[in-house]
Amino acid sequence: xxxxxxxxxxxxxxxxxxxxxxxxxxxxxxxxxxxxxxxxxxxxxxxxxxxxxxxxxxxxxxxxxxxxxxxxxxxxxxxxxxxxxxxxxxxxxxxxxxxxxxxxxxxxxxxxxxxxxxxxxxxxxxxxxxxxxxxxxxxxx
Numbered sequence: 001x002x003x004x005x006x007x008x009x010x011x012x013x014x015x016x017x018x019x020x021x022x023x024x025x026x027x028x029x030x031x032x033x034x035x036x037x038x039x040x041x042x043x044x045x046x047x048x049x050x051x052x053x054x055x056x057x058x059x060x061x062x063x064x065x066x067x068x069x070x071x072x073x074x075x076x077x078x079x080x081x082x083x084x085x086x087x088x089x090x091x092x093x094x095x096x097x098x099x100x101x102x103x104x105x106x107x108x109x110x111x112x113x114x115x116x117x118x119x120x121x122x123x124x125x126x127x128x129x130x131x132x133x134x135x136x137x138x139x140x141x
Contacts, residue, residue: 012129013129013130013131014131016123016126016127016128016129016130016131017129017131017132019119019122019123019126020070020071020073020076020123020128020129020132021071022119023067023070023080023083023116023119023120023123024067024068024070024071025067025071026116027062027063027066027067027083027116028063028064028067028068028071030063031059031060031063031064031067032064034059034060034063034064035060035064039056039057039059039060042056042059042093043056045093045094046093049092049093058086058089059086061082061086062082062083062085062086062087062089063086065079065082066079066080066082066083066086067079067083070083070123070128072132072133073128073129073131073132073133073134073135073138073141074128074132074133074134074138074141075134075140075141076123076127076128076132076134076140076141077123077124077127077128077140077141078140080120080121080123080124081120081124083116083120083123084117084120084121084124087113087116087117087120088117090113091110091113091117095109095110095113098110127141128141129141
């Protein structure tokens with residue numbers, strides 16, 4: 001006698017893919033903007049904080065390289081942690097004054113940065129999943 005599994009199929013793997021893709025694509029828009037327009041304003045903020053201006057180039061890692069790795073699912077957990085650190089640095093350098101403020105529509109002024117940070121931490125905790133170049137057994141995935 002053959003039994004059938006009537007339990008609903010889990011969509012966890014598809015959810016991981018959707019979360020990874022949304023985070024990566026949205027961040028890549030910011031990275032592309034910096035590739036086209038340069039990082040002059042970021043260099044100014046970094047130097048204004050007393051750090052060497054060369055640290056501003058880290059934005060390319062956090063907004064271009066790491067999102068591409070997250071999107072394809074390679075070294076996903078490490079890349080997501082890079083994005084999380086990038087968001088923390090962005091808030092500290094450019095948005096500290098907005099931390100306890102609301103925007104014109106009543107939302108948190110830092111909701112975009114907050115969502116990027118939360119999504120990056122979720123990806124770091126969940127890993128890339130099945131639909132990734134690294135696969136479920138891939139190192140750092």
